[in-house]
Amino acid sequence: AQSVTQLDSQVPVFEEAPVELRCNYSSSVSVYLFWYVQYPNQGLQLLLKYLSGSTLVESINGFEAEFNKSQTSFHLRKPSVHISDTAEYFCAVRRSYSGGSNYKLTFGKGTLLTVNP
Amino acid sequence: NAGVTQTPKFRVLKTGQSMTLLCAQDMNHEYMYWYRQDPGMGLRLIHYSVGEGTTAKGEVPDGYNVSRLKKQNFLLGLESAAPSQTSVYFCASGLDRGNTEAFFGQGTRLTVV
Numbered sequence: 351a352q353s354v355t356q357l358d359s360q361v362p363v364f365e366e367a368p369v370e371l372r373c374n375y376s377s378s379v380s381v382y383l384f385w386y387v388q389y390p391n392q393g394l395q396l397l398l399k400y401l402s403g404s405t406l407v408e409s410i411n412g413f414e415a416e417f418n419k420s421q422t423s424f425h426l427r428k429p430s431v432h433i434s435d436t437a438e439y440f441c442a443v444r445r446s447y448s449g450g451s452n453y454k455l456t457f458g459k460g461t462l463l464t465v466n467p
Numbered sequence: 468n469a470g471v472t473q474t475p476k477f478r479v480l481k482t483g484q485s486m487t488l489l490c491a492q493d494m495n496h497e498y499m500y501w502y503r504q505d506p507g508m509g510l511r512l513i514h515y516s517v518g519e520g521t522t523a524k525g526e527v528p529d530g531y532n533v534s535r536l537k538k539q540n541f542l543l544g545l546e547s548a549a550p551s552q553t554s555v556y557f558c559a560s561g562l563d564r565g566n567t568e569a570f571f572g573q574g575t576r577l578t579v580v
Contacts, residue, residue: 359507382566393471393557393571394510401566440510444565455500455561455569459509 352377354441356458364466365433371426371461373441380446383424385415388438388460397439400424411435436465469493473558473572480548480579488543488575490558496570497563499541500525501533503554504574510557516541517563548579 357372375381382401386394398409405417415426424441441458471492480486490499500515502525512525514533522533530552532544541560545552555576561569 356509384568386568386571391574393573394559395571396568399566399568446565454498454512454515455559457502457510459507 354458360462362464373424381443384442386440431465471572490541492560496560498561500559501543502557550579553579
């Protein structure tokens with residue numbers, strides 16, 4: 351079984367401030383990790399993912415996330431946020447091999463990031 | 468590029484009515500999912516399918532049925548709608564590999580009065 355915990359349901363910040371959205375996961379097997387973003391009244395879209403290799407992964411719009419295996423975390427960060435980053439962010443995991451089970455995607459409950467001027 | 472298409476986008480039902488939500492994907496994905504999204508509850512998996520002709524229950528399957536008769540379509544049915552089923556419903560699809568992401572539709576906003 352696998353689960354994802356997003357520690358903050360809401361994070362309000364001012365424009366140009368740094369932000370960190372926290373994600374911890376639990377799994378009995380090796381997993382891949384994803385961050386999705388949902389802008390108002392839209393579906394979810396992939397922001398970035400960790401598969402293997404470097405533990406720091408980056409998105410095209412300045413977000414980065416660091417995989418920490420010992421702490422089972424995959425926190426999302428941005429050094430300077432914009433008003434347009436206001437959205438809900440979801441952390442998700444998917445097992446890395448089938449092993450008789452399936453590749454069901456498991457989400458956290460989401461963190462609403464609100465960037466204020 | 469259509470991706471994942473959900474119909475309808477909005478619907479208002481009376482309690483006890485039935486309806487079917489259609490999800491169609493054109494990416495030849497094996498996996499398809501139905502989620503509901505409610506304030507403070509995140510995304511909760513209703514049912515999912517790992518291939519044509521197969522379905523499985525998720526976290527909150529009660530009151531819903533699904534069918535995957537064709538690989539590209541995944542239908543979600545409400546036999547007798549209840550106000551508790553007022554929600555935004557999202558369909559997603561993905562490949563049969565753990566290192567790939569899911570692709571989401573734009574959602575269906577359902578209100579049961």
